[in-house]
Amino acid sequence: MTEAEVIELIDSSLAEEFELDRADMGPTANLYEDLGLDSLDTVDMVIVLEGAFEFKIREEEAVRAIRTLDDIHRFVLAKIEQES
Amino acid sequence: MAAQGLHRVSITGIGIVSCLGNDLETVGTALREGRSGLVIDPQRTELGFRSPLTGQINNFDPKILSRKQRKSMPDFAVWAYASARDALDLAGLSAAAIENEQTGLIYGCDSSCIAAVEQVDALLQRGETKGIGSGQIFRSMTSTVTMNLNTLLKTKGACWSLSSACSSGGHAIGQAADLIRLGRQERVICGGAQEINWQSMCSFDGLGAFSTRVDDPATACRPFDADRDGLVPSGGAATVVLERYDLAEQRGATILGELLGYGFSSDGEQLSVPSEDGLSRAMQSALQQSGLAANEIDYLCAHATSTPAGDAAEAGNIRRVFGAKTPRISALKALTGHELWMSGAAQVVYTTIMAQQGFTTASYNFERSDEGTAGLNILRETDSKPPGKVLCNSAGFGGTNSSLVIAFN
Numbered sequence: 001m002t003e004a005e006v007i008e009l010i011d012s013s014l015a016e017e018f019e020l021d022r023a024d025m026g027p028t029a030n031l032y033e034d035l036g037l038d039s040l041d042t043v044d045m046v047i048v049l050e051g052a053f054e055f056k057i058r059e060e061e062a063v064r065a066i067r068t069l070d071d072i073h074r075f076v077l078a079k080i081e082q083e084s
Numbered sequence: 085m086a087a088q089g090l091h092r093v094s095i096t097g098i099g100i101v102s103c104l105g106n107d108l109e110t111v112g113t114a115l116r117e118g119r120s121g122l123v124i125d126p127q128r129t130e131l132g133f134r135s136p137l138t139g140q141i142n143n144f145d146p147k148i149l150s151r152k153q154r155k156s157m158p159d160f161a162v163w164a165y166a167s168a169r170d171a172l173d174l175a176g177l178s179a180a181a182i183e184n185e186q187t188g189l190i191y192g193c194d195s196s197c198i199a200a201v202e203q204v205d206a207l208l209q210r211g212e213t214k215g216i217g218s219g220q221i222f223r224s225m226t227s228t229v230t231m232n233l234n235t236l237l238k239t240k241g242a243c244w245s246l247s248s249a250c251s252s253g254g255h256a257i258g259q260a261a262d263l264i265r266l267g268r269q270e271r272v273i274c275g276g277a278q279e280i281n282w283q284s285m286c287s288f289d290g291l292g293a294f295s296t297r298v299d300d301p302a303t304a305c306r307p308f309d310a311d312r313d314g315l316v317p318s319g320g321a322a323t324v325v326l327e328r329y330d331l332a333e334q335r336g337a338t339i340l341g342e343l344l345g346y347g348f349s350s351d352g353e354q355l356s357v358p359s360e361d362g363l364s365r366a367m368q369s370a371l372q373q374s375g376l377a378a379n380e381i382d383y384l385c386a387h388a389t390s391t392p393a394g395d396a397a398e399a400g401n402i403r404r405v406f407g408a409k410t411p412r413i414s415a416l417k418a419l420t421g422h423e424l425w426m427s428g429a430a431q432v433v434y435t436t437i438m439a440q441q442g443f444t445t446a447s448y449n450f451e452r453s454d455e456g457t458a459g460l461n462i463l464r465e466t467d468s469k470p471p472g473k474v475l476c477n478s479a480g481f482g483g484t485n486s487s488l489v490i491a492f493n
């Protein structure tokens with residue numbers, strides 16, 4: 001999977017789960033301030049990412065530090081590289 | 085202020101999602117024409133149920149709320165939202181009018197079984213609790229209806245759910261009325277909601293309390309009839325907007341009825357067999373608060389679920405209050421099945437619909453009484469005379485009873 005494909009899978013999965021408008025989903029979009037997610041949604045975000053990429057997310061502190069879509073992209077890309 | 089410094093309580097809005105329909109016109113037509121909402125669910129037979137009979141909600145669009153909003157809501161909480169939205173629209177209350185400390189929420193609800201099942205399944209399947217998802221905790225609590233409606237409607241007053249088995253909805257409306265009567269709330273959005281899935285009904289089916297007259301679902305539920313053989317489980321959601329009478333008048337609201345009295349009692353006897361006098365004490369108490377004499381009631385909307393023992397007990401309690409001359413009586417569960425936690429609130433909505441649309445629904449499927457149900461003036465045909473002064477009964481497992489007196493004229 002290319003980096004662009006990974007990013008597309010992340011964005012499309014999150015858009016479906018949280019009914020987000022793709023037009024609002026630029027890499028700098030803040031999940032909480034711009035996209036309207038809350039702390040409960042991060043619980044479901046982890047489930048969505050685990051389902052989409054078939055890995056387990058154990059890095060709870062790293063997840064808590066996520067603020068923007070780009071943070072998610074970089075987190076997932078690093079995890080894929082780490083697991084390969 | 086009314087006598088003793090208490091406030092009068094008006095009904096200014098109603099809404100319902102039931103097996104008879106999801107709007108007041110459709111439900112009114114079903115009540116007038118005797119159209120049943122009961123069906124066969126073949127899956128229940130395959131699963132080992134004694135009875136596949138059930139109520140069914142049709143043509144309901146849950147997308148009135150977003151996926152994110154629904155994540156914390158079981159289906160019956162979404163039904164409750166739809167009925168509340170319709171009731172508030174009818175009452176003419178805007179969002180701004182209810183976002184305050186004088187507006188409360190009280191719903192009857194005594195389970196959220198499906199969510200409890202789903203969260204356990206999710207854990208066993210995924211092997212870790214974080215795989216359950218964020219919504220299940222809020223879906224699985226018995227207060228799920230009021231906690232979710234509170235976040236959606238932004239009311240800031242009373243907010244709780246009331247659990248008293250099949251009288252939950254009746255007590256919820258009664259307690260809401262008391263809060264208004266005492267001056268503690270100006271308006272309360274109240275009602276009841278009931279899940280309908282097989283998971284929530286399997287253990288009840290195991291008691292042998294459900295009708296097994298599967299040949300014709302429309303005639304299976306036969307309240308007060310000599311050939312009744314059990315109830316038919318059902319569900320949905322019903323909402324009533326209660327409002328301080330003087331404030332409703334001041335803002336020019338259409339007053340649909342006045343809630344004159346609420347009586348409650350408990351049996352203190354058995355879990356599943358109603359007592360000889362428990363419900364009669366609730367009726368007497370409601371009448372006393374209403375200021376009406378028993379002979380001023382012209383319609384009694386019975387709890388009668390079509391169980392042999394329950395209907396006979398209610399009949400005995402009615403005779404204890406009204407003697408040999410009872411008001412017109414019908415049991416709407418013949419058409420709706422037993423809406424359990426919702427039923428006491430649904431009765432208020434159904435009788436208000438009848439008053440608005442100008443008829444009183446017959447007690448369908450009643451052909452002849454037996455020794456236990458004799459002596460009641462059971463309405464055999466739908467009457468063109470609407471209900472005027474009404475008494476609505478509901479009773480629940482453990483012997484908890486609610487009676488409401490409502491005046492429509």
